[in-house]
Amino acid sequence: MSLDTVVEDIRDEARARAEEIRSQGEARAEEIIADAEADAERIVEEREQSVEKQIAQEREQTLSSAKLEAKQQRLEARRDVLQRVHEQVEEELVDLSGTKRENLTRTLLDDASEEFDSTATVQVYGRPSDEALLTKILTDYDGYSFAGEYDCLGGVVVESTSSRVRVNNTFDSVLEDVWEDNLKELSTRLFDQ
Structure with missing residues (x-):
C-alpha cells in the first residue's frame, strides 16, 4: 500500500468519524432543542395556569367585595328608612292634639x-x-x-x-x-x- 492510500484511508476514516460526530452533535442538539421547547411549553402552561388562577382569585375577591359593599349599602339604606319612619312616628306623636x-x-x-x-x-x-x-x-x-x-x-x-x-x-x-x-x-x- 502506498502512502497516499494510507493517507486517503486515514482521511476517509477521519471524515467518517467527523461525520459521525457531527451527526451525533446534531442529534444531541435536536434533543436539547426538543427538551428546551418542551420545558418552555411546560413553563408557559404553568404560567398561564398561574395567571388564570390569580385572575380567578382577584375576580372572586372583587366580586366578594362588591357583594359586601352592596349588602352594607342595603343595610344602611334600611337603617335610614327605619330611622325616617321612627322620626315620622315621633312627629305624629308630637302633633297629636x-x-x-x-x-x-x-x-x-x-x-x-x-x-x-x-x-x-x-x-x-x-x-x-x-x-x-x-x-x-x-x-x-x-x-x-x-x-x-x-x-x-x-x-x-x-x-x-x-x-x-x-x-x-x-x-x-x-x-x-x-x-x-x-x-x-x-x-x-x-x-x-
Whole structure:
C-alpha cells in the first residue's frame, strides 16, 4: 500500500468519524432543542395556569367585595328608612292634639297610677306644651299635681313624694317598647318582597 492510500484511508476514516460526530452533535442538539421547547411549553402552561388562577382569585375577591359593599349599602339604606319612619312616628306623636292626645295621656296616667297607693301624694311631669292638658286631667285625680316639665314627646312621668317609685309612661318610652318589640316585623313588611 502506498502512502497516499494510507493517507486517503486515514482521511476517509477521519471524515467518517467527523461525520459521525457531527451527526451525533446534531442529534444531541435536536434533543436539547426538543427538551428546551418542551420545558418552555411546560413553563408557559404553568404560567398561564398561574395567571388564570390569580385572575380567578382577584375576580372572586372583587366580586366578594362588591357583594359586601352592596349588602352594607342595603343595610344602611334600611337603617335610614327605619330611622325616617321612627322620626315620622315621633312627629305624629308630637302633633297629636285634642281628644286623641287627652285620651292617650289619661290612659298612660291611669297605667302609671296603678303603682301608687290611693293615699299617696303624686307628682306628675310632662311635656311643656302639655301643661294645661295635664293640669286639666289631674283635677280628676286626688293627691295628684303637675310638678313640672319633662323633655318628651308627650305622656307622663309620675312619682310619689312618699316613695322612690318613678314611672315613665311617656310617648317616648311606649314608642321605644313598641318599636323594639315590632322592629323585626316592621323591617319584614318594609323590605321583604
